[in-house]
Amino acid sequence: MSRITVSEERCKGCLLCTQVCPVTIIRQSERINQNGYKVAEVPAEDMAKCTGCASCATICPDVAIEVWRGKKPKPGSKAA
Amino acid sequence: MPKTQGAASAPKTNQTGEELVFTRPASMVDRATHYCPGCHHGIAHRLVGELIDELGLKENTVAVCSIGCSVFLYNYIDVDSVEAPHGRAPAVATGVKRARPDKFVFTYQGDGDLASIGMAEIMHAANRGERMSVVFVNNTVYGMTGGQMAPTTLIGQKTTTCPGGRCKDREGSPIRMSEIIAHLGGTAFCARGSLDSVKNIRQAKKYMRQAFEVQTKGLGFGFVELLAGCPTNWRLSPLAANKRITDEMIPYFPLGVFKEVEGDGTCGSMLAPESAPGAEGGK
Known part of the structure; x- marks a missing residue:
């Protein structure tokens, strides 16, 4: 299980991350941050699809994305 | 799969066993940049920060900042820095490096700065083989002053000073800086990368690492x-x-990569006939 966190203070809504995500789970949210940008987000229901590849963080010009990579759930466990 | 990027320290792990595999590099200040959305300067800054961390140069670096959008580099990269007059960053870096040869010195310049007003400084610094590294960000336009034509502006590209598009007969062809620098005698490493895709960003980081390492090894100009x-x-x-x-x-x-010199860092190896102009070509 991997996940990303998007810093809503830092995100400028350029959406470069939405194009490079291999599982296309990043989208533009309706939330507007203090600078007036519509920030990127991953819907909670899609976060399980995250592969932890860090492509979004690599292309983010504002270092707004942190990537956490978890251990793979064991086969047969409920979390899988 | 990418290795842990960002902070050079050991990967952080939280209580649930998740590992932080990508975060802000330690030598990059946690501050919002002044760049427009989608500007690639932020990526270039991060790559510089990651490399300074990975090569362990943070306490030993002097950055020479230029004029242009990248003028506030010193606000974002947590190293000692000098602000140079427009285009003169290689000249200032020459002075810094000769006064403090033990320091790692790099300049960070845009195309309006390096390829236009700073052409003389960059050419001679490369020709002398100053032990410094240059990060040249080419976006084909003067960004800070409002989008005027730069020497690197592509044919047909519309800017505020060529509203009908750049014309080859009138303004000439865009300058390819890497090819020019590769043919100068003191250059130890010269390459061109791109920041438009994840693959190209990873490759660009490898080029930047080599450009930094030719200085730390004393081979010449990167x-x-x-x-x-x-x-x-x-x-x-x-x-x-x-x-x-x-x-x-x-x-x-x-x-x-347009030029890559192997050697022991002595002047003789750089001036050897095999590294003369024409012997190296773009791959």
């Missing part, structure tokens, strides 16, 4: 050109600007 986007002055969305780099810039500015 130069890396990074093709970058300027969505605001190109009048494009960030996504369309990225596509323009792929479709229009990379065909004119080919990516790759």
Whole structure:
């Protein structure tokens, strides 16, 4: 299980991350941050699809994305 | 799969066993940049920060900042820095490096700064083989002053000073800086990367590492050109600007290594006939 966190203070809504995500789970949210940008987000229901590849963080010009990579759930466990 | 990027320290792990595999590099200040959305300067800054961390140079670096959008580099990279007059960053860096040869010295310049007003300084610094590294961000336009034509502006590209598009007969062809620098005697490493895709960003980081390492090994002048986007002055969305780099810039500015010198760092190895102009070519 991997996940990303998007810093809503830092995100400028350029959406470069939405194009490079291999599982296309990043989208533009309706939330507007203090600078007036519509920030990127991953819907909670899609976060399980995250592969932890860090492509979004690599292309983010504002270092707004942190990537956490978890251990793979064991086969047969409920979390899988 | 990428290895842990960002902070050079051991990967952080939280209570649930998740590992932090990507975060802000330690030598990059946690501060919002002044760049427009989609500007690639942020990526270039991060790559510089990551390399300074990975090479362990943070306490030993002097950055020489230029004029242009990258003028506030010293606000974002947590190293000692000097602000140079427009185009003169290689001249200032020459002085810094000769006064303090033990320091790692790099300049960070844009195309309006390096390829236009700073052409003389960069050419002679490369020709002398100053032990410094240059990060050259090429976005084909003067960004800070409002999108005027730069020497690297592509034929047909509209800017505020060539509203009908750059004309080859009138303004000449865009300058390919990496090819020029590669043919100068003191250059130890010269390459061109791009910041438009994840693959190209990872490759650009490898080029930057080599450009930094030729200095730390004392081989000579390290130069890396990074093709970058300027969505605001190109009048494009960030996504369309990225596509323009792929479709229009990379065909004119080919990516790759243009010069790579092996040697022990003595002047003799740099002046050997095999590294004379014409012996090296773009790959």
